[in-house]
Amino acid sequence: MNNDIEKILYTQEQVSNRISELATTISTKYQDEFPVVVPVMTGAMIFASELMQKLDFKLNIDYVDVSSYEDNSQSSGRVRLLRDLSHDVNGRSVLIVEDIIDSGHTLQFLNNLFASRGAKSIETCSLLDKPARREVDVDADYVGFKVPNEFIVGYGLDYDGRYRNMPYVGVLKRSVYEN
Ligand SMILES: O=P(O)(O)OC[C@H]1O[C@H](OP(=O)(O)OP(=O)(O)O)[C@H](O)[C@@H]1O
Numbered sequence: 001m002n003n004d005i006e007k008i009l010y011t012q013e014q015v016s017n018r019i020s021e022l023a024t025t026i027s028t029k030y031q032d033e034f035p036v037v038v039p040v041m042t043g044a045m046i047f048a049s050e051l052m053q054k055l056d057f058k059l060n061i062d063y064v065d066v067s068s069y070e071d072n073s074q075s076s077g078r079v080r081l082l083r084d085l086s087h088d089v090n091g092r093s094v095l096i097v098e099d100i101i102d103s104g105h106t107l108q109f110l111n112n113l114f115a116s117r118g119a120k121s122i123e124t125c126s127l128l129d130k131p132a133r134r135e136v137d138v139d140a141d142y143v144g145f146k147v148p149n150e151f152i153v154g155y156g157l158d159y160d161g162r163y164r165n166m167p168y169v170g171v172l173k174r175s176v177y178e179n
Pocket residue numbers: 040041042043044066067068069075098099100101102103104105106107158
């Protein structure tokens with residue numbers, strides 16, 4: 001285990017098994033929908049690539065890149081769209097794929113954006129949910145795991161651009177970000 005990690009919350013095997021369960025649930029729901037699936041870069045890329053391979057229905061893959069964490073561990077509440085969709089979502093079902101819902105600002109911003117463009121339905125699948133930190137009233141429709149109010153890294157989640165490629169979900173030691 002990486003020295004900066006306090007503890008492992010979910011191993012690679014546990015995460016992969018949960019992703020399979022999520023994919024089965026979502027596949028039942030989306031058989032006739034032909035949705036646009038929208039991973040939110042950069043954090044969701046590792047989870048989304050595994051999830052999307054297990055989704056068993058017709059879909060388009062797109063992505064957005066947004067940013068709200070300017071000082072690396074605190075949400076600014078101001079979400080910036082760094083890369084927009086290439087698909088028109090007017091009249092389409094949209095499935096947002098996130099790595100984590102924390103304050104909820106990112107998800108609220110994306111829900112509003114896609115609703116304003118006339119999406120037929122908007123749902124979210126997030127690998128992790130940290131409900132203790134919610135600042136706005138949004139929730140994911142499909143959640144892999146609820147996590148405690150700690151700073152989480154691995155499986156796509158970063159601190160200062162690092163740890164995204166760790167093949168497990170872990171808690172970052174406070175000493176790494178509290179100085
Ligand atoms: O619910 P919130 O408080 O908005 O936090 C969740 C968002 O924050 C992180 O993204 P970040 O902006 O750090 O970019 P990244 O995906 O490139 O790490 C994470 O990947 C989510 O998209």
